[in-house]
Amino acid sequence: MHTKSFRIDRYISQQLGINRRDIKLMLAQGRVVINGEIIVEVTTMVAEFDRVECDGKVLQNKTPLYIMLNKPTGVVSATKDDQHTTVVDLLEGYSRAELESLHIVGRLDLNTSGLLLLTNDSAWSRKLMSPQAKVHKVYQVELANDLNEDYSLAFAKGMYFSYEDITTQPAELKILSNNVAEVVLTEGKYHQIKRMFGRFRNPVLALHRSAVGHLCLDPLLKPGQSRRLTPKEVNAI
């Protein structure tokens, strides 16, 4: 459903360094098994979460994993870091192999908190992050100075960033109180929210992501806590 696929001969050739002619023979001899079934056709496709065995050796047996974390500030959105605690360091109850298979779906800055998604399903994360999908990301922002309607107009119009030579997609800004706003982005450029408020010389004091698409941060998760997504949540994206 959410998986990327390879032809079995290409897959085995990459995994075991065997040439395609020998793989054809292996298949004909019934030595390749996918999800418990002997496969003979070279054109059979292997998806990311299929169990693949060759001569009884398991080449692949991954279970899809989808996690939401309430990221605290001060933790890096990376899977490995020599100096800082990473978001993966916060996850509990997973095997080393599971943790090593994960990647982050849409990073948050070191001092940003809130909803962070991790998965080992690259097709799922690609779908979520694709610019065409325009998945909404909802942020609460506390500013140093007061807001006014000029902000909403500027966010809705888009801002030109010369460094990347892009104009930001229309974004929604709702003023919640004098210096607190809710911002909805459909993209995720580098430090986007801080840079957009930077245009008004209004420093961001606190930034928190509360939703990505239909997925809202579970209010039961304290900062640093995580849980698996339900199948319904996975499919809602």
Ligand code: URA
């Ligand atoms: N915009 C930012 O500036 N930082 C984030 O972490 C997310 C959006």
